[in-house]
Amino acid sequence: MKKTKTAERGYHHGDLRDALIHAADDLLAEKGLEGFTLRETARRAGVSPAAPSHHFGGSPGLLTEVAALGYQELANRLKAAGANGSPADRLKAQCVAYVRFAVDFPGRFHLMFRHDLLLKEKPALEAATERAWEALAKTVLAIRNRPDDAELDQDGEAMLIGIWSTAHGFAHLTLDKKLARVVDCCGEEHDDGALETLFPTIIDTLWVKKLG
Amino acid sequence: MKKTKTAERGYHHGDLRDALIHAADDLLAEKGLEGFTLRETARRAGVSPAAPSHHFGGSPGLLTEVAALGYQELANRLKAAGANGSPADRLKAQCVAYVRFAVDFPGRFHLMFRHDLLLKEKPALEAATERAWEALAKTVLAIRNRPDDAELDQDGEAMLIGIWSTAHGFAHLTLDKKLARVVDCCGEEHDDGALETLFPTIIDTLWVKKLG
DNA sequence: AGTTCAATGTGAACACTGTTCAGATTTTCT
DNA sequence: AGAAAATCTGAACAGTGTTCACATTGAACT
Known part of the structure; x- marks a missing residue:
């Protein structure tokens, strides 16, 4: 069965799979996607450099699992x-939530859309993507008065x-600091300022005004 | 003065700087950003692996020059x-041109928004970015009846x-094949189909309808 | 002209990376 | 118990970006 009392410093880690996924996620959160390294992930999990490839078949296998986690979190936020x-x-709140997710987890977010680093056919990834997609679709249906x-x-x-x-473009431009020049005139906390005030205004004039 | 009759197989290449930039640009066009390598660029230019770093101070220095070229091309297309x-x-045409640029030069496009690979403070990059930005700004001014x-x-x-x-988000989602599921029901040439028909419709209902 | 001098490019090293693979170790199954 | 499968190691390999002492060249200055 599952090793519940594992991590006792044995040759066998017990649940190395999950440990590696979380180590990779932590590393992404700390150093960003460009700072991610398979060997560093293994180092943090306390195992040899070959261990991750053994479990996930290679770097994309592990990263796909992390990306699936990211889509899960994104879907949860969109649903909420x-x-x-x-x-x-609801539409406005979801758009803000989308960008806020990107700002809160830039490493995850960048990873989730780097199809060159992921195994797109993995079911875990596809299912998690679908959940996020459907959260937005439901709101569109509501807007259009459909069941x-x-x-x-x-x-x-x-x-x-x-x-x-x-939302996706705004998130990317924010992370790439392309909006700094425009927004720095409004206040110091330019990231949050743009996200909390400017972006909702944009969504409002774009999508909401034409509904009433 | 400038070596006009260079490339005669000498120890000094003559205009290695430009040759490296174009070699890198070609490599990006062939293998994409994930296939780019500083050493391969040097190989194509027929010089040693250390030569690029000598001219540009490192990989970001060279890539920044390539990105500036990309912004130039983008600005030209937006202006046209x-x-x-x-x-x-004009607005609709510029939005389509933006996405078409991304589809035509995915390597360049991805590079241009990877601030972790670029030296943002380089003047060549800043100037080229400004030109692209202004091309869009002029259209917005026209829409709002300003000089x-x-x-x-x-x-x-x-x-x-x-x-x-x-436009930026649509471009990214197209390149990451995130729209395939939605669009493949409309036709085989889904990329061009989405870009030439669906995307203008979106821009139209978003920005244009409310102007008339 | 000849000699200095800065620019230009080399080649070998270094510290990394991801991946592979035979073998060591442990768990699980029969 | 013994056999088989799962798990992890350690050392290798090819490849990367970067650095640095050193070659080579073109130009500038007496």
């Missing part, structure tokens, strides 16, 4: 943000892609 | 797309950021 309020409020479990029609999909693109 | 037509048409050389007010900047975010 889309829980209450009018459809317009919660309906299929998105073509206009709905276009709207969803547009919303996603706007 | 925003040359004729109504403000709304061509006016300053963007706060609403204008919000609009510009929103437009940029939408």
Whole structure:
């Protein structure tokens, strides 16, 4: 069965798989994606450099697992943000939640969209992606006065892609500090300032104003 | 003076600087950003592995030069797309041009927004970025019925950021194949299909409809 | 002209990286 | 118990970016 009393300093770690995933996630949070290293992950888990490749078949295998975790967290936040309020409020809250996730976890976020580092066919990743996607889709359905479990029609999909693109692009530009020049005139906390005030305004004028 | 008859197989290459930049650009076009290597760039230019670092001080120095080239090309395309037509048409054309640039040069595009690989303070990069930015700004000014050389007010900047975010996010999602699931129902050439039909529709309903 | 001098490029080293693979170690199954 | 499967190691390999003493060259200055 599962080793519940593991991590006793044995030759066998017990649940090295999870330990490696979390070590990689921690490393991503500390040093960012560009600071990530398979060997450093192994070092933190206290195992040999070859151990991760043994469990995950290589670097992409491990990173895919971390990315799936990221999509899980993102889906949770999107669901929470889309829980209450009018459809317009839910939409706005979800867009802000999307960007806030990127700002809170830049390493995870960058990883999640680096398809050159991931194994896209992995079911864990696909399922987690689907959950995040559906959280947004439900809000679009609500906006368009459709039942919660309906299929998105073509206009709905276009709207969803547009919303996603706007949030995704804003997140990327924020992380790449491309908005600093524009925003630094408004206040010191430019990241939060742009996210908490400017970005909701954009979403509002873009998607919400035309609904009323 | 400048060696015009260079590349005669001498110890001194003559204009190795430009040769390295173009070798790197070619490599990016062939293998993408993840396939880029400083040593391979040197190999293609027919020089030793240490030569690039000597000229550019390291990998980021060289890549920054390539990124500046990319911003130049992007700015040219944006300017061309925003040359004729109504403000709304110009906006739509520029957004499509933005995404088309990303699809045509994924290596360059990815590089241009990887601030961890670039030296942001380099003037060549800053100037080229500014040119691209201004091409979009002029269109926003036209939409808002302001003179061509006016300053963007706060609403204008919000609009510009929103437009940029939408195009940027759509470009990223397209390159990361995140839209395949949605678009593959519409046709085989899904990339071009989404870019030439779906994306203009999105921009249209987002930004243009509210102008008339 | 000849000689200095800075620029330009080399080649070998260094400290890394991801990956592979035979073998050591441990658990699990029969 | 013994056999088989799972787990982890340690050393290798090819490849990377970067550094540094040293070669080579073109230009500038007497």
